[in-house]
């Protein structure tokens with residue numbers, strides 16, 4: 001929950017899931033069964049040992065000397081079992097990651113008829129997990145075998161000494177019989193303990209990995225002394241970017257944004273346009289502080305976002321992301337995700353604003369209709385309207401719309417457009433859009449290309465400039481109804 005996006009770019013979901021399920025199950029099994037076994041056998045071991053001493057101190061001292069020979073291989077093999085156990089859990093996690101990816105992309109897999117390929121990809125991973133597990137089991141079996149052979153071997157040796165002692169008359173036959181009984185108990189308990197040891201090493205391997213996950217620190221941390229935002233003004237928030245340069249951690253040599261400077265007044269609506277890959281979504285990621293820029297700073301109402309707690313910062317921002325996310329909840333709860341304490345009426349009002357009310361009413365159970373995992377029961381445009389309603393419900397001073405109307409048909413777009421215009425009152429809005437119909441109503445248009453601002457101004461000014469924007473506009477007007485400049 002506390003990791004930055006960087007973590008999730010490098011770690012696969014299925015892998016984390018496997019850690020949460022198989023690793024914890026393993027630990028649970030080992031703890032649940034092995035502890036009682038260990039307790040019982042420890043008691044038997046020490047009890048047997050004491051009785052051995054009572055019966056024959058001399059023979060027992062020899063046994064104890066030989067015990068060192070037994071412990072050494074157990075420790076050495078124990079380490080190997082632990083490493084193999086960790087490998088084995090890693091392979092299982094890999095297999096889960098592959099399965100998770102395939103299951104999430106089932107329609108695409110089937111549309112491209114790659115079922116066979118994906119099955120064998122999963123098969124390879126499972127085989128890998130299997131062979132590592134086999135190696136682990138072999139190591140563990142060897143460990144147990146070694147322990148038993150050495151323990152019983154040393155006991156037989158000591159008994160042989162004992163038999164000689166009886167023959168020479170320094171020990172009675174009864175004492176030797178007694179000694180044999182206790183030696184059996186001690187040997188049995190050492191055998192069992194070494195098996196428990198193997199299991200404990202397995203659990204240790206799994207625990208290691210879990211602790212690593214728990215210990216991973218996100219780069220993005222709350223400041224030690226978070227500042228507060230100034231009281232909200234009726235116009236919304238002021239956003240300032242001061243010479244911001246940023247490259248994604250996985251692509252440090254290529255700046256996604258370079259030397260970006262921008263000052264957005266409270267209440268202003270700014271449209272960001274530009275070709276795909278220009279850095280528009282990246283700008284939003286920085287505003288939400290999913291990443292920190294390498295240089296420059298981002299200010300919200302004059303406060304550096306790094307001085308705000310993430311809770312405060314993100315609480316002030318409402319976002320409709322490019323890829324909308326629907327939870328497997330009903331429509332009501334999906335919209336309420338933006339503000340958990342909102343009443344049903346407030347949710348419905350937000351849905352109305354986002355032009356989502358009518359289609360939700362027409363769903364089989366209205367607002368209580370389950371929307372399916374990842375919203376599979378909705379169309380792309382419907383999902384977008386749910387996402388817009390969710391952001392509006394939050395009533396944030398800063399609203400970020402990332403191609404929020406891109407999947408809408410002309411009619412719904414007109415409806416949502418009108419709703420959004422109403423929603424933009426009293427807040428600052430940054431809107432990424434491709435359609436000029438959306439863009440030209442903005443107070444200011446920023447044209448972004450390759451991470452730099454190449455043009456900025458109103459629709460009319462940019463058209464007059466005859467630059468990148470005018471070109472974009474001309475292209476769109478050929479296919480869309482002409483719009484007065």
Ligand SMILES: Nc1ncnc2c1ncn2[C@@H]1O[C@H](COP(=O)(O)OP(=O)(O)O)[C@@H](O)[C@H]1O
Nearest residue numbers: 248250251256275276277278279280281282283
């Ligand atoms: N998580 C990421 N890691 C590395 N590079 C990324 C990541 N996300 C986006 N990029 C790259 O950054 C650039 C800007 O991406 P983005 O801001 O998403 O563009 P757009 O303007 O289309 O929204 C692109 O070249 C993209 O390939």
Ligand SMILES: [Mg+2]
Nearest residue numbers: 280281282322
């Ligand atoms: Mg984008």
